[in-house]
Amino acid sequence: MTQKIALLLCMSFLSLACLAEQNPSDNPLEPQPWALGTQNIPKAPVPNSTLPRQAATTVSARLDIKDAEATAIKNNPAISVAWLNALASQQVTREVKSSLWPTSSVDVTGVDAYNNSRISAGGLNNPIIFPRAAVGATVGQLITDFGHTTNLVASARLRAEAEAQNSLATKEQVLLAVDQAFYGALAAQAVLKVAQETVSSRQLLTDQVSALTKSKLKSDLDLSFANVNLAQAKLLQLDAENNEQAAMASLSAILGYPTLQNITLLEDTEPLTAPPTDPDGLIVEAFSKRPEILALEFESQSVEKLHAADRDQYFPTISALAAVGGAPVRDDRLSATYGAVGVNIQIPVFNGFLFNARTQEAELRSQAAKQQILDLRNRISRDVRTSWLNAKTSYERLGVSRQLLDEANRALDLAQTRYNLGLSSIVELSQGQLQQTQAEIGSAQADYEYRLALSVLRYQTSGI
Numbered sequence: 001m002t003q004k005i006a007l008l009l010c011m012s013f014l015s016l017a018c019l020a021e022q023n024p025s026d027n028p029l030e031p032q033p034w035a036l037g038t039q040n041i042p043k044a045p046v047p048n049s050t051l052p053r054q055a056a057t058t059v060s061a062r063l064d065i066k067d068a069e070a071t072a073i074k075n076n077p078a079i080s081v082a083w084l085n086a087l088a089s090q091q092v093t094r095e096v097k098s099s100l101w102p103t104s105s106v107d108v109t110g111v112d113a114y115n116n117s118r119i120s121a122g123g124l125n126n127p128i129i130f131p132r133a134a135v136g137a138t139v140g141q142l143i144t145d146f147g148h149t150t151n152l153v154a155s156a157r158l159r160a161e162a163e164a165q166n167s168l169a170t171k172e173q174v175l176l177a178v179d180q181a182f183y184g185a186l187a188a189q190a191v192l193k194v195a196q197e198t199v200s201s202r203q204l205l206t207d208q209v210s211a212l213t214k215s216k217l218k219s220d221l222d223l224s225f226a227n228v229n230l231a232q233a234k235l236l237q238l239d240a241e242n243n244e245q246a247a248m249a250s251l252s253a254i255l256g257y258p259t260l261q262n263i264t265l266l267e268d269t270e271p272l273t274a275p276p277t278d279p280d281g282l283i284v285e286a287f288s289k290r291p292e293i294l295a296l297e298f299e300s301q302s303v304e305k306l307h308a309a310d311r312d313q314y315f316p317t318i319s320a321l322a323a324v325g326g327a328p329v330r331d332d333r334l335s336a337t338y339g340a341v342g343v344n345i346q347i348p349v350f351n352g353f354l355f356n357a358r359t360q361e362a363e364l365r366s367q368a369a370k371q372q373i374l375d376l377r378n379r380i381s382r383d384v385r386t387s388w389l390n391a392k393t394s395y396e397r398l399g400v401s402r403q404l405l406d407e408a409n410r411a412l413d414l415a416q417t418r419y420n421l422g423l424s425s426i427v428e429l430s431q432g433q434l435q436q437t438q439a440e441i442g443s444a445q446a447d448y449e450y451r452l453a454l455s456v457l458r459y460q461t462s463g464i
Contacts, residue, residue, distance in 0.1 A: 064266040065182055068255060072178045073171065075256025082170035089163040093156040099149045102141045107325070109134045130334055136325020143318040143343070151309035158302035165295035172291065172463045174254065179455040181254045183448040185247040186265055190444035192244045195237040198437050202230045205433075209426070225426040229433060236437070268451055274395055275457065279388040282461045283381050289462040296376055300369035307362035313355045317346045380460070387457040394450040401439070401446040408432075408439035 063071065073079060113129040142149065206226040212218040245260075252261040276282060287293060324339040348355065415432035418424040 061261075062264040062266055063182075065179065065268050067266075068178050068182050068251070069175050071255045072174055076174050076254065077256065079167075079171050079174055082167035086160070086163040086167040089156075089160040093153065093160050096149070096156045097153045099142060100153070102139055104137060104139045106135070106137050109136075130331040131329075132327050132331060132334060133329035134325055134327035136323060136338070138321070138323045140319060140321045143320055145317040146312050146315035148309050148312035148315070148317075151305045151312060155302045155305035155309060158298045158305060162295045162298035162302065165291040165298060168463075169291040169295065172459060175463075176455060176459045177254045178251075180452060181247065181251040182265065183452040183455075185244070185251045186267070187445045187448040188240065188244040188247040189265065190448070191441050192237070192240040194437065194440045194444060195233065195240040197440075198233040198433075199230070199237050202226070202233045202433065205429075206230045222426045225430055229430050233437075272395075272398070272447075272450060275388060275391040275454065279385050282388060282457070283384045286380050286384050286461045287377060290380055290460075291463070293373065293376055293380065296369065296373045300366065300373060303362060303366040303369050307359065307366050310355065310358040310362045313358070314348060316348070319344050319346075384457075384460045387453070387460045391450070391453040391457045394446070394453040397446050398450055401443040405436075405439040405443040408436040412436040 061067075110133045111129060112131050117129055119125060119127050119129065206223075206229075209218055209222050209226040213220060213223045248263065249260050251263065252259065255261070320341070320343050322339075322341040324337075326337045327334055328336070330336070412429075412432040412435070415424065415429045419426060419429040
């Protein structure tokens with residue numbers, strides 16, 4: 001008898017192993033992840049084992065602002081992390097939804113026991129055990145729990161939608177950081193160019209003054225002032241070179257590279273336009289498009305569904321269970337086949353006020369989520385208005401900076417002419433050189449500051 005049972009069990013385990021090797025995705029009844037609303041999740045590359053090796057290489061490329069943004073979307077790991085978290089949250093929806101599907105299992109049982117024996121020790125039981133070998137299947141199905149599981153599924157789905165919006169918000173934040181790094185690098189390069197030109201012009205003046213001093217046409221004081229101005233220009237160039245390298249390092253990092261890349265930045269050729277005249281319309285647009293607000297709204301709705309699910313726990317749970325199988329090796333007192341079906345109603349009576357506490361918790365969290373939405377709307381209104389003011393001021397600075405540069409160039413020309421004619425001292429020329437250098441730097445930075453202010457305004461309003 002024992003050998004027959006062992007042989008039957010081995011055959012049964014082999015058949016189950018063959019079934020387990022089949023691809024679980026071949027089941028047409030299983031919901032697929034792409035059917036759960038992934039269209040709201042921004043596309044991003046899935047990191048693989050080859051990414052670190054590829055990212056460690058140095059690239060040489062010519063990038064404009066759009067190319068830089070596309071590169072960051074492809075390479076920046078923060079976008080991939082947010083995207084993967086959004087996909088993971090959708091799997092939580094599938095996990096919760098699984099309670100609505102039937103559950104089934106196959107049992108293979110073999111028993112060898114003393115004749116007419118019973119399990120006597122333990123709690124209240126009356127089990128009779130017989131020698132047997134049997135195979136059977138059990139299927140269970142939730143009939144209704146009066147909305148509890150359905151509300152849990154809705155809560156999980158809304159939370160997945162919130163994660164999708166958080167993923168989009170992360171993408172927008174990375175793009176804003178790209179714009180900041182890109183325009184910052186362009187501004188640093190412009191300042192470096194001004195510094196190099198300043199060193200060249202002051203070196204030329206120093207050489208001229210030095211020659212005139214040797215000819216006794218200029219004093220040693222003039223030469224000292226010229227050398228001081230040249231040294232200041234060289235210090236400016238050193239600082240500009242350091243700032244340019246730091247800006248390129250920041251840009252390389254935000255683009256997803258761990259090392260400094262050899263990138264040639266292309267000027268933004270998009271014509272500059274004045275910012276909108278009224279920020280109120282931008283604030284209304286931000287309320288409807290900012291992913292942070294949409295994420296909080298989805299979170300609030302998710303908490304409300306969770307509150308409803310916790311409230312539904314007070315209702316009964318009705319489920320059905322069916323079992324069928326056969327026992328080819330059995331005691332004569334047992335039937336060769338068996339089958340049964342039943343319905344169970346589980347009615348909650350008392351659990352130490354657990355359901356009440358969960359319901360109150362969900363209600364309080366729902367109220368907190370609504371207050372968070374109000375707080376976020378206030379902060380977004382402030383940020384949009386502030387970014388609009390910054391853009392407006394930066395646009396006005398464009399004209400003033402160009403006018404200042406024109407005046408500084410004219411003043412330097414006059415000071416140079418007066419100095420050459422011997423009508424003024426080198427102090428006046430030095431002052432003119434300093435003012436002209438500062439005006440050139442301000443004019444070079446004003447253009448990029450305004451483009452960056454427009455990017456910030458666009459981000460605060462509707463996303464880049």
